[in-house]
Amino acid sequence: MKFDHFKADWHYPTNIKQGIGRILELPLLCKDLGMTKPLLITDPILAEFPMVSQVLTHCREHGIQCDIFSKIVGNPTEENILDGVIAFNKGNHDGVIALGGGSALDAAKSVALMVGQNLPLWDFVDEGDNWTRVNTSKMAPVIAIPTTSGTGSEVGRAAVITDVEAKIKRVIFHPKMLPHTVILDPELTLGLPAHLTAATGMDAFSHALEAYCAPSYHPMAQGIALEAIRLIKDNLLKATLDGKNLEARAHIMVASTMGATAFQRGLGAMHALAHSLGALYNSHHGLLNAILMPYVLKANRSEIEYKIRRLTRYIGLKDACFDSFLAWVINLRQKLNIPHALSDIDITAKDAILIGKMAFNDPCAAGNPIQFSEKQYTEIFIHALNGEI
Numbered sequence: 001m002k003f004d005h006f007k008a009d010w011h012y013p014t015n016i017k018q019g020i021g022r023i024l025e026l027p028l029l030c031k032d033l034g035m036t037k038p039l040l041i042t043d044p045i046l047a048e049f050p051m052v053s054q055v056l057t058h059c060r061e062h063g064i065q066c067d068i069f070s071k072i073v074g075n076p077t078e079e080n081i082l083d084g085v086i087a088f089n090k091g092n093h094d095g096v097i098a099l100g101g102g103s104a105l106d107a108a109k110s111v112a113l114m115v116g117q118n119l120p121l122w123d124f125v126d127e128g129d130n131w132t133r134v135n136t137s138k139m140a141p142v143i144a145i146p147t148t149s150g151t152g153s154e155v156g157r158a159a160v161i162t163d164v165e166a167k168i169k170r171v172i173f174h175p176k177m178l179p180h181t182v183i184l185d186p187e188l189t190l191g192l193p194a195h196l197t198a199a200t201g202m203d204a205f206s207h208a209l210e211a212y213c214a215p216s217y218h219p220m221a222q223g224i225a226l227e228a229i230r231l232i233k234d235n236l237l238k239a240t241l242d243g244k245n246l247e248a249r250a251h252i253m254v255a256s257t258m259g260a261t262a263f264q265r266g267l268g269a270m271h272a273l274a275h276s277l278g279a280l281y282n283s284h285h286g287l288l289n290a291i292l293m294p295y296v297l298k299a300n301r302s303e304i305e306y307k308i309r310r311l312t313r314y315i316g317l318k319d320a321c322f323d324s325f326l327a328w329v330i331n332l333r334q335k336l337n338i339p340h341a342l343s344d345i346d347i348t349a350k351d352a353i354l355i356g357k358m359a360f361n362d363p364c365a366a367g368n369p370i371q372f373s374e375k376q377y378t379e380i381f382i383h384a385l386n387g388e389i
């Protein structure tokens, strides 16, 4: 198949419009969903990009009275969500267009959830059967349009929101938070600088890899994870070194969506630690996962060695063994200019015990192949801090 014809409509795990220029179909997709007055939710930096005003103008020219709400910070907070709900109600909106990176998409999905609820946001934290408290009849429909390739939030049924008071990240979950329609238009990622292409791409990689290694039974998700890792292997470096390589960008975008589709299988210790460090240091989530990856792989070695061997054969590494995979990961990180140790991004040992405790209690810890203790999480963190593999 020639790349020019590389365009597809998929209906799994939700409706996905993939291909260059598909953003132009947005007004039609709004109409299909009965949206005539959607609220486009994004972050303030992206809001300044010509791309966003072009989308708004395009919608308005086609009879969609689209307004914009752009007060979403990186690592969004409850306050952001409540402000979004106020904007949605004030403007009498009938749907949400979620546009941006993971933070914007998570925040937009949470606004779409909260416009229909009387209970506070933290009542829907992903614990037990909290999700059954949601009044689904009043949730707003969502069209999700990622502009980075990493979080895969566009196909996620959850959102990560920071609890500023408790200084932790909480996961809000409901199956209907999965956006109704997704547009995967690689042209929207052309403006992403190399360091963010690398960090977000490594986040997608960590999703697929942790999902692949998780011990639960979900062969479909496992197959998706494998192919996502192959796409990342063949394209992440290309997309990072040459940001204009649209074909590589398209593959990484799809791999990112696949990573998040696969992690219904579970995530693991990389994310348990990255969430804890992200809450304490506000560092980039993808960058944290990228740095943590080899240390967590090493700690999990006894349980994942056979799976990694199978993976190396699929992605075509010369030596089909754990050590060659680990060496390849370290080499890729280096070529992508990802720091080797957490100390390189100004993280210190002062909260080591707390980080171990937070990672142990993070919901992602449950998906790790080995159930590490608080002490073991602290040890992995110290290794990653000092760059000792």
Ligand SMILES: [Zn+2]
Binding pocket: 151, 203, 206, 207, 271, 285, 289
């Ligand atoms: Zn992640």
